[in-house]
Amino acid sequence: MLRPADIARTLTLRDLQWMSVFQPHRRDPDLRPVALGFLALILVGAGALLLPAAHAAGHRLTVIDALFVSTSAVCVTGLTPINIAETLSGFGQAVVLTLIQFGGLGIVTASLMLVMLGRRRLSLAHEGAVAATIGRLQRARPAELFRFSCLAVVLAETAGAAGLFWRLRAVNPGADQVQLLWQAVFHAVSAFCNAGFSIFPEGLVRWRGDAMLLSIIDVLVILGGIGLLSLVNLRYFRFWRHDPRERGQLTLQTRLAATVSALLLVGGTLATLLFEWHATLAGEPLGRRISWAFFHATSLRTAGFNVVDVTLMHPATLVLGLGLMFVGGSPGSMAGGIKTVTFAVLFATARAALQRKENVEIFGRRINARTSAIALMIGLVAATIVGAGVIALMFTEFRAPASAAPDHWLGVIFEAVSAFGTVGLSAGVTPLLTMAGKLVVIALMFIGRVAPMLLAVYLARPVKRWHTRYAEEQVALG
Amino acid sequence: MLRPADIARTLTLRDLQWMSVFQPHRRDPDLRPVALGFLALILVGAGALLLPAAHAAGHRLTVIDALFVSTSAVCVTGLTPINIAETLSGFGQAVVLTLIQFGGLGIVTASLMLVMLGRRRLSLAHEGAVAATIGRLQRARPAELFRFSCLAVVLAETAGAAGLFWRLRAVNPGADQVQLLWQAVFHAVSAFCNAGFSIFPEGLVRWRGDAMLLSIIDVLVILGGIGLLSLVNLRYFRFWRHDPRERGQLTLQTRLAATVSALLLVGGTLATLLFEWHATLAGEPLGRRISWAFFHATSLRTAGFNVVDVTLMHPATLVLGLGLMFVGGSPGSMAGGIKTVTFAVLFATARAALQRKENVEIFGRRINARTSAIALMIGLVAATIVGAGVIALMFTEFRAPASAAPDHWLGVIFEAVSAFGTVGLSAGVTPLLTMAGKLVVIALMFIGRVAPMLLAVYLARPVKRWHTRYAEEQVALG
Numbered sequence: 001m002l003r004p005a006d007i008a009r010t011l012t013l014r015d016l017q018w019m020s021v022f023q024p025h026r027r028d029p030d031l032r033p034v035a036l037g038f039l040a041l042i043l044v045g046a047g048a049l050l051l052p053a054a055h056a057a058g059h060r061l062t063v064i065d066a067l068f069v070s071t072s073a074v075c076v077t078g079l080t081p082i083n084i085a086e087t088l089s090g091f092g093q094a095v096v097l098t099l100i101q102f103g104g105l106g107i108v109t110a111s112l113m114l115v116m117l118g119r120r121r122l123s124l125a126h127e128g129a130v131a132a133t134i135g136r137l138q139r140a141r142p143a144e145l146f147r148f149s150c151l152a153v154v155l156a157e158t159a160g161a162a163g164l165f166w167r168l169r170a171v172n173p174g175a176d177q178v179q180l181l182w183q184a185v186f187h188a189v190s191a192f193c194n195a196g197f198s199i200f201p202e203g204l205v206r207w208r209g210d211a212m213l214l215s216i217i218d219v220l221v222i223l224g225g226i227g228l229l230s231l232v233n234l235r236y237f238r239f240w241r242h243d244p245r246e247r248g249q250l251t252l253q254t255r256l257a258a259t260v261s262a263l264l265l266v267g268g269t270l271a272t273l274l275f276e277w278h279a280t281l282a283g284e285p286l287g288r289r290i291s292w293a294f295f296h297a298t299s300l301r302t303a304g305f306n307v308v309d310v311t312l313m314h315p316a317t318l319v320l321g322l323g324l325m326f327v328g329g330s331p332g333s334m335a336g337g338i339k340t341v342t343f344a345v346l347f348a349t350a351r352a353a354l355q356r357k358e359n360v361e362i363f364g365r366r367i368n369a370r371t372s373a374i375a376l377m378i379g380l381v382a383a384t385i386v387g388a389g390v391i392a393l394m395f396t397e398f399r400a401p402a403s404a405a406p407d408h409w410l411g412v413i414f415e416a417v418s419a420f421g422t423v424g425l426s427a428g429v430t431p432l433l434t435m436a437g438k439l440v441v442i443a444l445m446f447i448g449r450v451a452p453m454l455l456a457v458y459l460a461r462p463v464k465r466w467h468t469r470y471a472e473e474q475v476a477l478g
Numbered sequence: 479m480l481r482p483a484d485i486a487r488t489l490t491l492r493d494l495q496w497m498s499v500f501q502p503h504r505r506d507p508d509l510r511p512v513a514l515g516f517l518a519l520i521l522v523g524a525g526a527l528l529l530p531a532a533h534a535a536g537h538r539l540t541v542i543d544a545l546f547v548s549t550s551a552v553c554v555t556g557l558t559p560i561n562i563a564e565t566l567s568g569f570g571q572a573v574v575l576t577l578i579q580f581g582g583l584g585i586v587t588a589s590l591m592l593v594m595l596g597r598r599r600l601s602l603a604h605e606g607a608v609a610a611t612i613g614r615l616q617r618a619r620p621a622e623l624f625r626f627s628c629l630a631v632v633l634a635e636t637a638g639a640a641g642l643f644w645r646l647r648a649v650n651p652g653a654d655q656v657q658l659l660w661q662a663v664f665h666a667v668s669a670f671c672n673a674g675f676s677i678f679p680e681g682l683v684r685w686r687g688d689a690m691l692l693s694i695i696d697v698l699v700i701l702g703g704i705g706l707l708s709l710v711n712l713r714y715f716r717f718w719r720h721d722p723r724e725r726g727q728l729t730l731q732t733r734l735a736a737t738v739s740a741l742l743l744v745g746g747t748l749a750t751l752l753f754e755w756h757a758t759l760a761g762e763p764l765g766r767r768i769s770w771a772f773f774h775a776t777s778l779r780t781a782g783f784n785v786v787d788v789t790l791m792h793p794a795t796l797v798l799g800l801g802l803m804f805v806g807g808s809p810g811s812m813a814g815g816i817k818t819v820t821f822a823v824l825f826a827t828a829r830a831a832l833q834r835k836e837n838v839e840i841f842g843r844r845i846n847a848r849t850s851a852i853a854l855m856i857g858l859v860a861a862t863i864v865g866a867g868v869i870a871l872m873f874t875e876f877r878a879p880a881s882a883a884p885d886h887w888l889g890v891i892f893e894a895v896s897a898f899g900t901v902g903l904s905a906g907v908t909p910l911l912t913m914a915g916k917l918v919v920i921a922l923m924f925i926g927r928v929a930p931m932l933l934a935v936y937l938a939r940p941v942k943r944w945h946t947r948y949a950e951e952q953v954a955l956g
């Protein structure tokens with residue numbers, strides 16, 4: 001069990017300076033730099049994309065499209081009203097890649113706040129049993145954590161790029177090596193950051209015949225969606241030690257994130273297979289159907305790549321996709337949505353109510369009522385924002401080109417959820433959007449990226465103590 | 479403050495027999511009779527509607543349509559694949575009216591369980607402050623409550639029928655009095671039970687020129703959506719007494735139900751005015767626009783009457799309508815949906831999380847964590863059922879007539895939410911449904927009516943005590 005003395009001993013002046021970056025006001029983190037940082041990056045990116053050097057010969061970019069692509073890249077969403085393979089020059093595509101990378105690092109930095117706040121709360125709470133399980137995390141220095149996070153990003157992306165390059169060389173004998181390397185690097189970063197951008201005119205449809213290439217992308221996407229808190233936990237989980245006190249344990253965070261992710265991946269794959277069997281998967285061999293269905297399920301949370309034509313998908317797949325995109329990936333990861341752990345807490349809370357238990361329990365741990373309330377709040381706020389976005393798009397696209405598509409209103413709803421969940425899949429609506437519609441989608445992308453992150457950090461701060469305590473009164477529901 | 483002795487004194491043998499109807503097993507209510515009762519009524523109704531005498535000359539009813547109409551009537555939903563004014567004879571329409579009335583009384587009977595359970599829990603908890611506020615309710619005999627409920631239904635419907643008859647005579651001089659009386663009675667019952675059935679081929683569009691007729695319908699619909707718990711509270715709220723101990727108080731239940739209902743009505747009216755100003759309300763005088771918008775907002779929760787063509791409504795109105803239909807009316811009322819009080823509890827819980835307060839508080843009262851969990855559970859279960867229903871309909875209606883309508887998939891989603899919320903508004907999809915689609919909608923209507931009611935009663939029972947108490951562990955969300 002940790003005592004204040006232990007903590008004090010492990011804190012050095014350098015650590016305190018580091019912590020002050022995240023917690024300037026009375027040790028509460030200041031959230032404005034995160035939002036402002038993303039905003040500044042978006043504006044700089046839009047400016048860079050407007051440079052003539054960024055455009056391919058014979059193409060030009062409007063201001064709104066530059067803002068759209070920049071927002072989409074920084075928020076690692078992947079929606080785009082233009083085909084970046086055709087409209088942007090090599091320099092323009094490099095700008096997009098840089099924005100994706102900085103956006104991803106911004107997410108990592110913001111996620112460190114969550115780790116810090118988690119540490120502090122534990123040390124204040126003196127909860128022996130739990131503190132012991134991640135005692136090593138407690139003693140880790142912030143600077144060390146930051147280095148570890150950046151190293152994880154670089155390692156994953158390098159390994160991914162190497163894998164893709166190796167495979168691309170094998171399937172494209174005689175192709176330009178530099179070109180292949182560029183393709184490998186771009187798609188590795190885009191996949192790990194869950195951005196979903198591609199520099200091929202037809203997207204990853206080009207690679208859909210090669211299950212190995214798709215698998216590498218799958219692995220990168222899943223790694224990027226794991227979340228920093230679980231990565232840090234795994235860092236201090238010395239599974240090879242026999243003594244449990246030396247070994248560390250998997251935190252509830254890690255177990256919830258992994259379980260929900262696995263369930264959503266398997267469930268999403270099976271549902272896609274079932275729903276698309278006679279639609280976009282029709283006539284393909286079984287192995288390819290499974291590869292594509294798994295790729296689609298992985299992509300829905302929340303990479304946004306596609307190997308089949310989303311506009312041709314069965315409406316049932318799109319509706320199910322709305323749910324998967326809304327849940328998204330794990331907290332503190334490149335993924336968007338309300339997050340897997342939020343979903344798990346909501347599920348556990350509802351299950352406790354159904355079993356008429358007093359405490360919310362999952363995996364042999366108790367979740368306090370406040371965590372349930374926060375999860376509910378995130379869910380309600382997200383639903384409200386998406387709902388408002390859908391209604392706004394109904395207005396901007398009423399009798400506009402986007403509403404002339406065959407499944408138009410379902411496509412518009414899909415677009416809003418995809419933007420909020422920073423997924424980037426589209427049923428073909430994006431290029432048809434009106435100017436006002438593009439602004440709505442830009443707002444949804446930005447809010448969807450920043451709001452859940454900020455809410456989580458803001459709410460992880462300690463509870464205010466209130467002196468008033470009202471009488472309890474029962475109400476009947478249903 | 480109530481003591482056990484007080485309660486014992488007020489309980490007579492007759493009361494205990496009454497209570498045993500609702501609570502056969504160890505004082506826990508048995509829920510099966512409610513579900514089975516509704517099911518039996520539906521089957522009997524479908525049988526009656528299949529009798530040749532129930533059909534208008536030259537018309538016939540298929541088995542699936544009879545089952546559909548019977549379910550819709552018993553569950554007071556109002557969706558119908560046929561035009562009951564043209565397809566059914568006077569006898570057939572009387573069968574529908576009878577089914578609506580019995581369905582409504584079934585809801586009242588089931589709601590009494592909630593009142594009973596509320597009483598018992600309070601008396602066990604000895605919560606002085608709250609018990610005093612509804613002390614009179616505590617002392618009321620179950621038989622008296624049942625008589626009061628039935629009296630309230632009869633009074634409201636009689637007064638409504640009288641008002642409609644008086645107005646119909648004024649605007650239809652020289653018309654057949656018996657015919658007008660039948661119209662008044664049918665629509666009064668249909669409105670108070672929130673059923674939404676009409677015996678006019680064009681529905682209440684016939685009355686849309688008369689704001690007075692629409693207002694009477696509005697009042698009946700709102701009264702039917704108040705909920706038995708609040709009605710009983712108002713019964714014992716002797717507002718004319720000066721001494722607060724003699725007067726009784728408005729319970730939190732009543733205040734939440736009234737506040738949310740008022741907000742949804744006003745918000746719904748304003749949004750409908752705004753969204754439909756240039757659509758279905760275009761070119762009408764201001765007074766009529768307001769009358770129609772208020773009527774639509776009232777009808778969305780959850781009567782299901784319409785005075786403008788729903789198929790011509792702006793998609794934004796339909797999307798907003800999805801939300802209002804999902805929330806529905808107040809617990810223990812004729813209305814469907816997850817209920818106003820459930821919505822209020824979810825909102826209060828989310829607000830407490832955002833304010834970083836430990837307790838969920840609203841209107842000077844504390845709501846316990848278990849109530850929040852139950853509200854969350856009802857919301858999640860409802861969303862899951864609606865989602866599954868939508869996906870099922872996407873399959874049954876794929877490339878079927880219903881998918882040929884202009885806003886088809888939005889219409890199909892609207893249909894599913896309308897069925898689950900027992901609203902009965904339709905964007906024109908109902909008559910186009912396939913056989914399988916009709917079965918899905920029938921299931922949604924039944925589940926939407928019975929499930930929230932049963933869940934609420936089941937969950938209002940006391941919490942199980944568990945001996946294990948796991949260690950608490952924090953997780954990060956967002």
Ligand SMILES: [K+]
Binds near residue numbers: 304
């Ligand atoms: K993405």
Ligand SMILES: [K+]
Binds near residue numbers: 555556672673674901
């Ligand atoms: K109805």
